[in-house]
Amino acid sequence: MDSRPPHILAIDQGTTSSRALIVDALGRVVGEGQQPFRQHYPQPGWVEHDPAEIWQTTQDAIGTALASAGILPRELAAVGIANQRETVAVWDRATGEPLAPAIVWQDRRTAAICQELRDAGQEETMSRLTGLKLDPYFSGTKLAWLLRNDPGLRRRAEAGEVAAGTIDSWLIWNLTGGKRHVTDYTNASRTLLFNIRRGRWDDDLLGILGVPRVMLPLPQPSQSLFGTTSADVLGATLPIMGVAGDQQAALFGQGGFTPGVAKNTYGTGCFLLANSGRTAVASTAGLLTSIGAGAGERGPEYVLEGSVFVAGALVQWLRDELRLVNRSDEIEGLAASVPDSDGVAVVPAFTGLGAPDWDPHARGAILGLTRGTTAAHIARAALEAIALSSTELLSAMNTALPQPITELRVDGGAARNNLLMQMQADFAGIPVLRPRNIETTAMGAAYLAGLGVGIWESRDEVASLVIHDRIFEPRMGGYDRRERLAWWRRAVGRSLDWAAH
Numbered sequence: 001m002d003s004r005p006p007h008i009l010a011i012d013q014g015t016t017s018s019r020a021l022i023v024d025a026l027g028r029v030v031g032e033g034q035q036p037f038r039q040h041y042p043q044p045g046w047v048e049h050d051p052a053e054i055w056q057t058t059q060d061a062i063g064t065a066l067a068s069a070g071i072l073p074r075e076l077a078a079v080g081i082a083n084q085r086e087t088v089a090v091w092d093r094a095t096g097e098p099l100a101p102a103i104v105w106q107d108r109r110t111a112a113i114c115q116e117l118r119d120a121g122q123e124e125t126m127s128r129l130t131g132l133k134l135d136p137y138f139s140g141t142k143l144a145w146l147l148r149n150d151p152g153l154r155r156r157a158e159a160g161e162v163a164a165g166t167i168d169s170w171l172i173w174n175l176t177g178g179k180r181h182v183t184d185y186t187n188a189s190r191t192l193l194f195n196i197r198r199g200r201w202d203d204d205l206l207g208i209l210g211v212p213r214v215m216l217p218l219p220q221p222s223q224s225l226f227g228t229t230s231a232d233v234l235g236a237t238l239p240i241m242g243v244a245g246d247q248q249a250a251l252f253g254q255g256g257f258t259p260g261v262a263k264n265t266y267g268t269g270c271f272l273l274a275n276s277g278r279t280a281v282a283s284t285a286g287l288l289t290s291i292g293a294g295a296g297e298r299g300p301e302y303v304l305e306g307s308v309f310v311a312g313a314l315v316q317w318l319r320d321e322l323r324l325v326n327r328s329d330e331i332e333g334l335a336a337s338v339p340d341s342d343g344v345a346v347v348p349a350f351t352g353l354g355a356p357d358w359d360p361h362a363r364g365a366i367l368g369l370t371r372g373t374t375a376a377h378i379a380r381a382a383l384e385a386i387a388l389s390s391t392e393l394l395s396a397m398n399t400a401l402p403q404p405i406t407e408l409r410v411d412g413g414a415a416r417n418n419l420l421m422q423m424q425a426d427f428a429g430i431p432v433l434r435p436r437n438i439e440t441t442a443m444g445a446a447y448l449a450g451l452g453v454g455i456w457e458s459r460d461e462v463a464s465l466v467i468h469d470r471i472f473e474p475r476m477g478g479y480d481r482r483e484r485l486a487w488w489r490r491a492v493g494r495s496l497d498w499a500a501h
Helices: 051-069 111-119 123-130 139-149 151-158 167-175 203-209 246-253 312-320 328-336 375-400 418-428 440-452 459-465 478-495
Strands: 007-013 017-024 029-036 076-083 088-092 162-166 182-184 218-220 240-245 261-266 270-277 288-291 302-308 345-347 365-367 407-411 432-435 468-472
Touching (some): 007 051, 007 167, 017 440, 076 167, 076 246, 088 167, 151 162, 246 440, 261 440, 312 328, 345 375, 345 478
Antiparallel strands (some): 261 270, 288 302
16 A cells, blocks of 8 residues: 555646646645647637647646656545636537637627626626626626527527536536536636625626526535546546636635735736735725635635736747847846836836726837937836836735735746846835745645645645745835836826827
8 A cells, every 4th residue: 555645636727738736745746747738819809729628738737747746646635726717618518528619818809798788887786796897808708709609509508508617617527527517716706797795606697698507617615525536537536625716726825815915926917916804895996806715614705806917928028029138037137237227117008007007098118218228228127117017006905905915925937037026025115925836826726625635734734835935025215115106107107098099
């Protein structure tokens, strides 16, 4: 009999790849696998995935992770899942075959439906019940679009022949051999169909969007039994004990269990989340309210969220279009070669601005150029833009939360940039904590599942597993900080409403 300590399979199904980690009882990653999959752009503004390819790459990633860890499926204790949020799939309940391409969270095809609902006076109701903005970003209008554009699909959906769900639901359906059609509260709370205060699908919202309840999965807490894997599929019968949308999973993986702690993921964009406790706080600055991964028997748990649309994508633009660097990781050295940006400001409003401005007509700008401006000044201003944008979101959160944020925990690829992290601490005026393992999304899924099967006894024990690689303390004084934020606000003001005329 194998005497090794138990291991968790953590699946992280993302926007461009499917990943799997094998995590041991000490919170260490002992095996991993990753498989990219194709992005489909059939029309401008449309983004689609093939659900079958998502499932196949997930299986491939699991196989690679198990092989690299040197363990068999039967040696696993449980499965946890984190997933790209808002992306929706529809499939045949009898055969499990996808009935349409998955519509990805980035897809903008439902802008006209959103405007139609605004014109009908539905925006305030939907925002009040869901904590979200009426935007194509979210899943509900995507389902409405599919049902409107395929009358046959609607007839079958109303007859109970169609299953729909976010990608967690699709993976659980396949992992359980089609036996379980479920989702978790965090993913449900990103659909525009879920009442976040009552914790259930809302009949008024379903009616507004014309989505039959019968096609939707059963919602349940992130830390609960979602079903058991089919031995025919995974090679073992294992409990699926933890499921959460990627950003809530990352907050959980960072140990962000209490108010006063926020996490920021530095990826293509930045996703800033803070735990607001058992109260669904409303923001006047356009931040979003969703359900957190800790909601369950102890009662509700809510998170406040803000997004910077362009973060790592700004560095990619400097690399690919301006050719200031050959590799993204070279940006730190270039920016550090000058002591400051010499008055240059970069506002990366390539696709408009989110909170606090919510201006789709804003466009990118480089301001303050002189004959002495160099590539290094622009590079430094770009990193400052990422940190300053996130600082504005932190400030907006502090006006809504019952207590201010006292520390920021960071993850994502750009969190490896020491200069950027020091800028973030300086502008925010709070410590920035970077974990040794920045794969916090998958770790959040692992911790949820491990708590469910008793590998870890408490959240305190999970928090003790998060080891910080470095803590960046703020060095900038309060006066200088206020001056820089006012200067940044002036630069942003130059970009607003640019494309409206």
